Amino acid sequence: MISLTSPVRTRAHGWPAGVKLAALCVATVLLFKAQSLWVHGAAFAGMLVLYRLPGRVFFRAGLRALRVLWPFVVMLVIYHLVTRTPYTGAVIVLRMVTAVGLATLVTMTTQLSDLIAVVRWLVTPLRTMGLKTTYLETAIALVIRFTPVLLTKGTKLIDAWRARSPRRPGWRIILPFTVLALDDADHIAEALRARGGFDAMEK
Known part of the structure; x- marks a missing residue:
């Protein structure tokens, strides 16, 4: 979780915090169990859709919050290119960004x-x-x-x-x-x- 502020109020603000945290835990477990690049690509796209639903302002705020991940993304990409494991690297990067994005979404709306x-x-x-x-x-x-x-x-x-x-x-x-x-x-x-x-x- 890397953010606590939301520029706009969304429907998710009214949802119980326990429900959102439980859903986050389930989603994170599923992300770590999944090994398919297609599954992680779909999860990443779904996460972006969740940020986009409240509008452009919320979407941009979410992207700004996730910008802090770029050094880790770069290091992971370089490492897996050097070790010639691009598929595994893509899975790890998508998993990390999606998991952090979902967690940040919870903190932004709670x-x-x-x-x-x-x-x-x-x-x-x-x-x-x-x-x-x-x-x-x-x-x-x-x-x-x-x-x-x-x-x-x-x-x-x-x-x-x-x-x-x-x-x-x-x-x-x-x-x-x-x-x-x-x-x-x-x-x-x-x-x-x-x-x-x-x-x-x-x-």
Whole structure:
């Protein structure tokens, strides 16, 4: 899942979060079981249709969210061309893009609070055993919420580098990106402490 925002409201926004997550799990399992290139091609096309149904604005937003996958697609294509396994590579690429696309579609049409409510229900057995699940719930919420934020900051960092140097940024942006991530983590920790920490969240 790499996005949480939808520029338009769709019918899927009104569907129960648990149903959408269950459907996503089933679809992902089927994708990993399928080995036919035609099946994955059809699944990829179906995923694009789901993005297109709400309109052009939603479709473009979905494509923008999936752009972060292109480095992985390039690496997989190069690897499977070198190893002379283009068929397997095509299956893996289509499977990855389709699975991430479907997951992103769920997050774009589901409020974060609804996703956390589903997670909280799923870990109910752990609470009956006396285990605290607040940490897990908060961690999942933070990962879902701040992954697109970090991706946006990373893109801006790359753009800033290109504006100042003709060389490719490469590994040189790793340190400043790490500093940005740590700074965000520090602000989040301060916000949690200001609200009473995990003890206050459990009440």
